Amino acid sequence: MDIIGPFPPAIGQKKFVLVAVDHFTKWIEAEPLARITEEVIVKFLWKNLLCRFGILQKITTDNGTQFQGRKTRELCAKWNIKQVFTSIGNPKANGQTEVSNRIILQNIKTKLGQHKRGWLEELPGVLWAYRTTARTSSGETSFSLVYGVEALIPTEITEPTIRVLRYEEGHNKEGRCLDLDLIHEKRCAARIRLENYKKRMIKRYSSRVKERPLQIGDLVLQKVEVQRPVGKLEPKWEGPYRVRTVQREGTYEPETLEGA
Template identity: 50%
Template sequence: MAVDYFTKWVEAEPLAKITKANAKQFLWKNIICHFGIPAKVITDNGTQFTGKIFTSFCEDFHIQLVHTAITHPQANGQTDVTNRTILKGLKTRLGKAGGQWVEELPNVLWAYRTTSRTPTGETPFNLYFGTEAVIPVDIGVPSNRVQTFDFNNNEEKLMTNLDLLPEARDEASLRFAAYHQRIARHYNQRIKP
């Protein structure tokens, strides 16, 4: 699993075993080929991330590889929180799917990507693509979005959304910083001097 720190976009792939080669392949196929080369990758200290295959791969692409301290796994808290959210979504859907979690993973990822995240106030989908996804509830329902859709003006609206994307990301960044300040303030109030 990989999570973009700012947008909260998540990529995940079901694997029977996480090997060094699998980790390298996941980074290549799911991250670099879709989104470009990341500046930094934060991982735990699993051997699949500390071994020569993965570290050399990151060095070849000038990716800064940061391993969280064994004594402080909370340093990669974003991934832990996202893991819990994805697992909760899978458990909820497994009752309906009869235990076929591999088939349900794309559905859970879609739900996660199209749900507004508290830190940014935006959906990961919107922060990546500059527009909200058309979700199943929008199809066949007389919603404002569906009723006002005009095929002839669609390209113009998409271009406007893309022009506004940097501003939307700036606003999300401000909400993100304010969210972290609230969390820190709450945490600091609980700690006794």
Template identity: 45%
Template structure:
């Protein structure tokens, strides 16, 4: 096995391939399948250079919100191409878990002070005090002054697991949407992304989401926003309501009376969407159990790679014992 697996002609093949290769050479012994599997699993070089495991080890845990603007996700996009006279390079983004309403603002540098100002002006003063903000472990978010600010307003901060962006999935989904829309609008004018940001946010707020089947604007305000399509090709409300005060008031009353029902339906759709996503995700789960004292390989991060090794360096470093 040693010669076939890692000898001069060995390719460090996995257990099944190792068994087949040995059998083709004409060798056989009882339990050779099990022996080859165990040998390849215990090979130090195979473990250090094996690709990262992407199969989920635990079931999906979803985060929801029972009413608008209760829970927000927060993240920073950047650095990006410098944009505008002020040379903006970063984008601070917050997303409401219920309505999917997005608030975002460009910055030269996203300091802790700028984050506090943004939450005060664009979140608290516009949408009220949130119950919770979910974010990553960025230096701006773990600063003592930021924690004191949230404590002052009774805002709970929940931090996602370091080096695991899926822990703040709502923020990652919003970032993907914003960047995709900006790319399609800018073409070769990448330095103008800060100028197009307002239009992208408007488009996101007036587009139905997959989870709720409603627009963030309608879940927040109770009726749909008037978009340019309704002015170029007048809709029914554009033709009738401005000229008929009574009809306009009746329509507004109907929308306000139905807003609670629409939000309840949106909440049910969100829960159904999350359950469907969880069923799909959990079907791929392969549980891995570890105990204190087990020897594991610590993954090599980009900032810990040795430059001289380049892409030929190992995936895992020296074996480490799991601490208490």
């Protein structure tokens, strides 16, 4: 679970989006927010997740105070939900949500063009497209892994598919029951494909990418939101900066070229 923003203020002064992604199905839930408070986090967990999908096994977030507050901890303790916090300076531990954030932002940019304040109206369509697009890793859509059947998408209305042309209410009910009977097998097959995909990606990465640790004095660009969050539809990098110190592997302290 993560928060993206700020975006240009939309209706109701909403400029943030709270995002939660299921680790296996990759189903995504998102809620536009005007403010980031512990109360809205608790409300989102209860309304969008627990009341719709049941009790969660664990929640992975960053170390933001809104995720560590008393009310959030009490909700998790009440329902025996384990809270996992990513290490400071190690956002990769919350990698699935980070990937989903990038996809949402890229789709919003593509749809909006220059009308950046219209992001709120575009968000539901972006989420719908994400949920009904097959993931390369699992070979399935998030929608089918959650509900056991593929969603009827707008394209199938303008260009009818076989299942639309052959729709019969009686047969549809039988087919739906069969889909629900087979949902466990579908999820098991998707999990196997997912594990095999991870292994292939690790092997490909190891064979093609040679990590290059930065040294003191190297010139780098810095991601803007690390230090001071700005509009997420604006450039994400600034610099150049010079590496001042190496704190640990993968974590560096930068300075300006003037030494500040």
